[in-house]
Amino acid sequence: MNTILIVAEHRDGKLNPATAKCVSCARVIGGAIRVLVLADRTGAIASEAARLDGVDKVLTVERAENAHALAAVLAPQVAAAARDCTHLLAPSTTFGKDLLPRVAALLGVAQVSDIMAVDGAHAFQRPIYAGNAVLHVEAPADAVVIGSVRVASWPAAATAAQTAPIEALALAVELPTHTRFIELRQGKNDRPDLQSARRVVSGGRGVGSAEHFAIIFKLADRLGAAVGASRAAVDAGYVPSDMQVGQTGKIIAPELYVAIGISGAIQHLTGIKDAGTIVAINKDAEAPIFEVADFGLVGDLFKIVPELEQALG
């Protein structure tokens, strides 16, 4: 039988919802599901993990060195814990992306990145070319399968009626000191994070200037949405590059995406193809963005956007 170990992601004593998504992926693979919590204080995080439906056991490694998720520090511990498992999973968030390949290399095995579907215990589907193609891969049956789980592809496991047992794990692993945490600076703005927002409003070159971008921000605030931009808008200097949505920017999957004054270059479309509903507002009826939009509205964005904002009030 498979034994699947999931590395829990957490911060400030709380489990990240991405962990519950890994549990859903693990249930499709099938087997005994264990969640590994590495922290300086594991109590609350482990209890949360123990209540996820499908989890059979929670393993904890409580060490002062685990106060911050440093891949170089966590990887040897995860590698040691994974030795008797058939599968090791972590979310394909910046946490899992940083950690998992380091573990894979320590174990001398390959990694399947961004699992979007499971076809068997060793057969998976993953996006390549920014989601413009789907690769079907088979991992060797004689080695531990290491996979990062594409968060946008999986629902979060529900909370269970029962609580799984929690066990402390003793690992005799020496940890490096060559990597030191200094600080985490969290964005001060009140808007949701672009990467995880349920709603996103983006502006393109059609917005015309940095000043005019204010109408994009106003609409976003009315919707409680994060703000993005096309590469053209970033290149034109309207907004900083951390707002760029697209293949070389952020690849996002909000429930609602509103593209304003964005023509829809391929590199932008690849960044939004997993959005639930796409709304496009553009003066050019021939713009490629309308090919992918669920709802398209042709017209002057400087008339439409304020009107839309008012209609939402």
Add this chain to the structure above:
Amino acid sequence: MKILVGYKRVVDYNVRIQVKPDGSGVVTEGVKQSANPFDEIALEEALRLREKGLAADVIVVGIGPADLTPHLRNGLAMGANRAIHVVSAGAVQPLTAARVLLKLVEREQPGLVILGKQAIDDDNNQTGQMLAALWGRPQATFASRVEVSGDVARVTREVDAGLEVLEIDLPAVITTDLRLNEPRFIKLPDIMKAKSKPIETIELAALGVESGDYLRATATAPPPRRQKGVMVKDVPELVAALKAKGLL
């Protein structure tokens, strides 16, 4: 200090990807190829460190078939001192790439290895982390700011929660995120100058690394298609449509 930079050639980010009808891969024949955007950022960062006097030598490394030379020339034209071409008939998987880079690291003894956080073809996001593990050295992935002083680097990383700052001892591996810098354009005189810069060629097999296709690709398929939507005539109709879908 030497800086080793990974410099991969990929299908240009502006190309519309076509999956081959037989599912054996994507069409790359006759398709525009260019440097992986994250690798260009890696090279730019290395060049800036050299221009600040913090590095002496910037070496670009490419792994790929014989026709990779013009691509490596671009890296030299951008400003690298020399190039190493590890000749391999096909693409290599990240674990092999990391093992190849480790061999070069052992030989060149760089103070920094800067790689793109991922290549925009296979989107694996693994090689830098794997190299750091095999090398037993620090990694700072998804870097948006790099400050080197003496034998430590302070790296700001773009993480989901915000910006994380790490201090790492050198030598180390850094992988680049989009915000780190804006790569320079190659100027004509630099292209001429690059012609006389050295490109060393090494056969992958001669490096003595364990290599292989650890993951077997069984098929490549087009992504699920989005259905074409509808055009609405005005704002009230749009709002009604979004409300009907439960989105407002």
